[in-house]
Amino acid sequence: MPLVNMKDMLQHAYRNGYAVGSFDLPSLDFLEAIVVAAESARAPVILSLAESHFNNFDFELAMSAVETAAHRAVVPVAIHLDHGANSDSAVKAIRLGCNGVMVDATHLSLGENLEITSAVVKMAHACGVAAEGKLGYVPDVEEEAERPHGVVSYTTPAEAKGFVERTGVDFLEVSIGTVHGQMNAKHKFDWSRLKEINAALGIPLAIRGGSGVTHEQFHKLITMGVAKINYNTALSDIAGDSIRSAAKSRAGGYSTLLAGVRAAVSSEVERCMRMWGSAGRAAEVMTQCRPWLNVERVVVYNASGLGGERLRVMEESQRQLSAIPGVREIQVGSVANKSTRYRHCWLIRFASTAVIESFNQHPVHVDFTDRLFRTAAADSLTADYLVASVEPDAIDFPFSCEVATPNTRPSLERVKI
Numbered sequence: 053m054p055l056v057n058m059k060d061m062l063q064h065a066y067r068n069g070y071a072v073g074s075f076d077l078p079s080l081d082f083l084e085a086i087v088v089a090a091e092s093a094r095a096p097v098i099l100s101l102a103e104s105h106f107n108n109f110d111f112e113l114a115m116s117a118v119e120t121a122a123h124r125a126v127v128p129v130a131i132h133l134d135h136g137a138n139s140d141s142a143v144k145a146i147r148l149g150c151n152g153v154m155v156d157a158t159h160l161s162l163g164e165n166l167e168i169t170s171a172v173v174k175m176a177h178a179c180g181v182a183a184e185g186k187l188g189y190v191p192d193v194e195e196e197a198e199r200p201h202g203v204v205s206y207t208t209p210a211e212a213k214g215f216v217e218r219t220g221v222d223f224l225e226v227s228i229g230t231v232h233g234q235m236n237a238k239h240k241f242d243w244s245r246l247k248e249i250n251a252a253l254g255i256p257l258a259i260r261g262g263s264g265v266t267h268e269q270f271h272k273l274i275t276m277g278v279a280k281i282n283y284n285t286a287l288s289d290i291a292g293d294s295i296r297s298a299a300k301s302r303a304g305g306y307s308t309l310l311a312g313v314r315a316a317v318s319s320e321v322e323r324c325m326r327m328w329g330s331a332g333r334a335a336e337v338m339t340q341c342r343p344w345l346n347v348e349r350v351v352v353y354n355a356s357g358l359g360g361e362r363l364r365v366m367e368e369s370q371r372q373l374s375a376i377p378g379v380r381e382i383q384v385g386s387v388a389n390k391s392t393r394y395r396h397c398w399l400i401r402f403a404s405t406a407v408i409e410s411f412n413q414h415p416v417h418v419d420f421t422d423r424l425f426r427t428a429a430a431d432s433l434t435a436d437y438l439v440a441s442v443e444p445d446a447i448d449f450p451f452s453c454e455v456a457t458p459n460t461r462p463s464l465e466r467v468k469i
């Protein structure tokens with residue numbers, strides 16, 4: 053169960069003066085290593101899926117493993133889409149199980165960044181998902197070396213304030229001097245800029261380019277509002293070193309070469325968690341943040357008005373309704389036991405309780421229910437259930453329990469599965 057609301061998680065970090073690590077997952081080895089480190093440090097953690105890595109693995113396949121790892125973990129976890137290419141990427145990420153999304157539109161004009169980010173935030177919030185925005189440009193190490201320090205595309209406090217107000221982002225990634233890749237320790241940050249941004253916004257800030265930042269610099273970043281640190285290159289380098297050293301010293305194939313990767317990555321992740329103050333915070337975060345729970349809509353019905361067309365009509369409706377943001381999956385079923393009163397069912401999995409309302413009000417759903425379902429399947433029952441894979445009774449749900457009645461607006465029940 054320990055998936056938690058990502059906005060709550062980062063608000064907790066921001067208010068309590070520490071930062072949560074957001075670690076990229078280029079492989080399953082990293083996934084296991086990061087979760088093991090978080091459990092060992094008793095730290096909240098963000099599992100980050102960067103769209104730039106999707107050429108190396110199948111995002112959909114990986115997300116099954118990521119979600120399983122998050123559910124099994126004994127520390128609070130959030131799953132984040134990093135550097136999404138566009139709004140469709142964010143919709144897909146939410147469908148696959150991410151509860152935080154970030155679409156990077158900083159290569160476009162400020163106006164376009166505002167427009168795209170606002171649309172992503174609106175969609176994400178309708179799904180109950182946290183949204184991160186980005187303002188300013190974070191270069192690669194090589195690029196940075198070729199330009200005068202600090203002159204290009206740093207985030208300005210005034211722009212940041214307007215951006216947050218107009219888009220409604222939950223966190224903002226800022227550019228104040230960090231770079232992608234192993235940063236030189238002599239590198240300087242624009243501290244007064246960061247201080248001003250933090251004072252102007254009062255929301256958790258994120259930085260990209262955590263590799264190579266010194267202990268002192270991290271400490272100062274966190275005191276100035278940074279609550280989310282993206283960290284990748286250092287872990288990738290450590291994994292690479294482990295593989296190179298195994299290749300030199302041992303004969304053997306793939307498994308032998310990878311044997312040391314998990315321990316090496318885990319040890320670095322744990323070091324970061326201790327340095328950033330997230331170690332030891334897991335229990336507080338679990339009790340103070342809302343659990344992230346999917347909702348299962350159960351619709352059972354008898355179709356009298358569709359005749360032989362039922363299958364075709366329902367298949368088409370299933371396809372259209374599945375595309376509504378926040379819908380994770382729609383399964384359809386026919387009766388397995390003759391004594392069951394209803395012959396057909398739909399099981400619709402929503403990303404969160406927020407989707408109940410946005411789905412019900414979505415024009416595609418309204419059209420489906422008004423034009424088709426109410427008349428063709430008047431004999432039906434609909435109910436929404438919060439679902440968890442383990443011990444949902446242990447979760448203090450912030451909802452009252454009501455029993456659904458046929459053809460009324462669905463309500464929430466607790467269910468043990």
Ligand code: 13P
Binds near residue numbers: 102263
């Ligand atoms: P580093 O690769 O510099 O750690 O930055 C990580 C990051 O920004 C993730 O995209």
